[in-house]
Amino acid sequence: MDLRQLRYFVGVARERNFTRAAEQLNIAQPPLSRQIQALEDELGVALLIRNSRPVRLTEAGRLFYEQALQVLGRVEQMRAATRRVGLNQNSVLSIGFVASTLYGGLPSLVRKLRHRTPDIEIQVLEMMSVQQIPALKEGRIDIGFGRLHHSDSGVVEIVLREERLTVAIPKDTPLAQDSAPLPIGALTGQKLIVYPKEPRPGYADQVLNLLHGHDVRPAEVQEVREIQTALGLVAAETGLCVIPSSARQMRSDVHYRLLEGERATSPVILYHRVGDTSPYIDLVKEVIREMYAENPPWLSAEHNLPTRPSFAE
Amino acid sequence: MDLRQLRYFVGVARERNFTRAAEQLNIAQPPLSRQIQALEDELGVALLIRNSRPVRLTEAGRLFYEQALQVLGRVEQMRAATRRVGLNQNSVLSIGFVASTLYGGLPSLVRKLRHRTPDIEIQVLEMMSVQQIPALKEGRIDIGFGRLHHSDSGVVEIVLREERLTVAIPKDTPLAQDSAPLPIGALTGQKLIVYPKEPRPGYADQVLNLLHGHDVRPAEVQEVREIQTALGLVAAETGLCVIPSSARQMRSDVHYRLLEGERATSPVILYHRVGDTSPYIDLVKEVIREMYAENPPWLSAEHNLPTRPSFAE
DNA sequence: CGACATAATACCCCTTGAGTATAATTGTAA
DNA sequence: TTACAATTATACTCAAGGGGTATTATGTCG
Incomplete structure (x- = not known):
């Protein structure tokens, strides 16, 4: 498959007519027919009904x-962004993040950064915490937002906040009768659902370690790939699931109770390379500091421990 | 530009070595060098530093x-999805939506649909309300979620809910001292920011008509392209902005007050073709009915009029 | 500085995309 | 139903360009 074939197919699909599409594409009609046939052959699927x-x-x-339109649009954007960066010699700030930060301050941060630095290109890449460390060292990203502590001497970590953990409980079960914080011990003997299954170690292990540290043994642990599935299973009364409090808003047909206990939190951590002299690293910290000073809703005292990033004093 | 060039470049970027990359790509090294050069020529930008x-x-x-990786991944997904649909003869449910429904029930609806019908492919496309009507008639989408009434006899509309409107007000201004609902009349003589600038008619006109119907004349009206910009300007004390209540969560550094008044609402509307016999239309309604029965947070009485979709009685 | 690794260049071949002419098919109107 | 107009598919040819081999140029490291 080939971008030319996508462009040709989009032409035909839009015109619903090979001849006219060929004119617009500045080629003759027969080669157009053949390219579409080649595309269909490769896919092993008919895309057009021609006896009509x-x-x-x-x-x-x-x-x-529809997908071809999107891909072509994406390629156009890519071409433009690359030209911009290459010709104006301005640089790229590449940010990796774990999905859960999307429910916190990340969107707002990126918006503010774009606004404050129209001269640099900001790229955001979703990736798990553990993938962010090698990505930083290889230069694929410059900043990471994750949830795991690490021990790599090449990467600095700054804990931005400690988010409290919440237990998702199926409605109409005994534990769902109350809304008060739940002691960790109450999870003993319960069926537990954890995520993500991969990569390990990950957030799932954080949760399991927390329970283990409190000598809590769940009856059964089921691993699933992502939080959506986990909460779906909770709704289907398959078990309980421990999530960061900010993820509460994802589903309303389950019951939530804060988890009560010494270290029943999950941090949000900023990573960057040690000795990264780029001024943008400081800019990011500066903007984060401002945002934390505004006391946004995702920083509510109810769902976070009263800590502040070390640079925001 | 060509997908082959993207694959080649990704190979080189990953290996940081032409020779090894060429081996992995199953071609000789010289043609690889040439393709990368061609790519750089077309972009007019150097992608690699070779004197190192x-x-x-x-x-x-x-x-x-990074972008090339994403595009190639996207193409792969497209290939797989098309094969699946074509070979298994199963069909595609294509859903158009306006951005604001992302803060309501849309994500949950799509998840539920995918879960309930693993045999069909569900495609979601962001598009403005007015674009959804022609898209429906041309068969580009089968279901639309928008915010505008229309008068096209080929498309049915079902009002799902009437969401109350909220005024975004810069902090530390007189109107922001109170949190009680704001009478429409209070907008007289205020600077107003409306969105989207295009396409018209759109949500901006809905707001302007509402004010006009109450004989309210703002001092000045500024049009911007999207809500993010509008709220940004509000935060910068450029004026006020009327938004659907669900959009409150987008920014926390502005003050919000419900708008009080007869028709100070914006509907969320489901569109589909008249006489569409697909069973999936009914399935969608069925799932929506269930979701509304669950009383999700985005349906709170505070931010919605007490109406229910006509089919959910 | 020299040996090795690695990228660029020169040149050739042949695959493959595009053009022209023409046949086949569909839709429509007499 | 038939004939005609419109439109797509097929046959054949040409040539651009992607790929291979041999060789040169350049950078790295001991």
Whole structure:
């Protein structure tokens, strides 16, 4: 498959007519027909219904059309962004983040950064905490927002906040009768669902370690790939799940209770390379400091321990 | 630009070595060098620093590398999804939505649909309300979630809920002293920011019409492209902005007050083609009915009029 | 500085995309 | 139903360009 084939197919799908599409694409009609055939051959799927005038799209073709439009748009953006960066010699700030920070301050941070530094290109990449460390060292990202402590001497970590943990409980079960914080001990003998299954060690192990440290043994532990699935299983009464408090808003058909206990928190951590002299690292810290001073909703005392980033004193 | 060039570049960027990359790509080293040169020529930007061993990426190259990875991944997904749909003869449910529904029930709806119908492919496309009507008629989408009433006889509309409107007010201004609902009349003589600038008519006109209907004349109206910008300007004390209540959570550094008044609401509307016999239309309604019965947080009485979708009685 | 690793260049081949002419198919109107 | 207009597929040819081999140029490290 080839971008040319995508462009050709989009032309035909839009015009619903090979001849006119060929004119717009500045080629003759036969090569256009052949390219579309080649595309269909490669996919092993018919995209167009030709024994009909005007030509119609199959279900697969309809799907392929919308996606092709998106891919072509993406390629255009990529070309433009690369030109901008290359020609103006301005630089790129690449930020890795774990999904859960999307429910906290990340979107707002990125918006503020873009606003404050129109001269640099900001790129955000979703990746798990453990993947962020090698990504930083290889230069694939410059800043990371994750949830795991690490021990790599090449990467600095700064704990931004300690978010309290919450237990998701199926409605209409005994534990869901109360809304008060739940002692960790109450999880003994319960079925537990943890995520993510990969990569390990990850947030799942943080939770399991916390329980182990309190001598709590769940009856059964089921691992799933992502939080959505985990909460789905909770709703289906398959078990309980421990989540960062900010993830409460993801589902409303389960019951939530804060987890009560010494270290029943999950940190949000900023990573960057040691000795990274880029002024943007400081800018990021500066903006974070401002944001924390505004006391945003995701920093509510109810769902966070009263700590502040070390640089925000 | 060509997918092959992207694959080649990704190979080189990953290996940081032309020779090894060429081996992995199953071609000889010289053609690889040439393709990368062609790519750089077309972009007019150097992606690699060659007078260094191992080869390093330029800033532009670093950006291009991450984006190329994403594009290639996207293409792979597209190929797989198209094959699935084409070979299994199963169909595609294509859903258009306005951005604001992302803060309501849309993510949950899509998740539930995917779960309930693993046999169909669900595609979601962000598009403005007015674009959804032609998209429905052309078959580009099957279901739309928008905020505007329309008068096209080929498209059915079902009002799902009437969301109350909220005024975003700069902090530390007189109107921000109180948190009680604000009468529409209070907007007289205020500077107003509306969005989106395009396409018209749109949500901006809904707001302006509402004010006009109450004989309220703002001092000045500034149009911006999207809500993020609008709220940014509010925070910068440029004026006030009327938003659907669910959008409150987007920014915490402005003050919010509900708008009080007869028709101070914005509907969330489900569109579909008249006479669409697909069973999935009914399934969507069924799932929506269930979701509304669960009383999710975005349906709180505070931010919605006490209406229910006509099919959910 | 010299040996080695590695990228660029020169040159050739042949795959493959594009053009022209024409056949086949579909839709429509008499 | 048939004939015609519109439109897509096929056959054949040409040539651009992607890829291979041999060789040169450049950078790295002992």
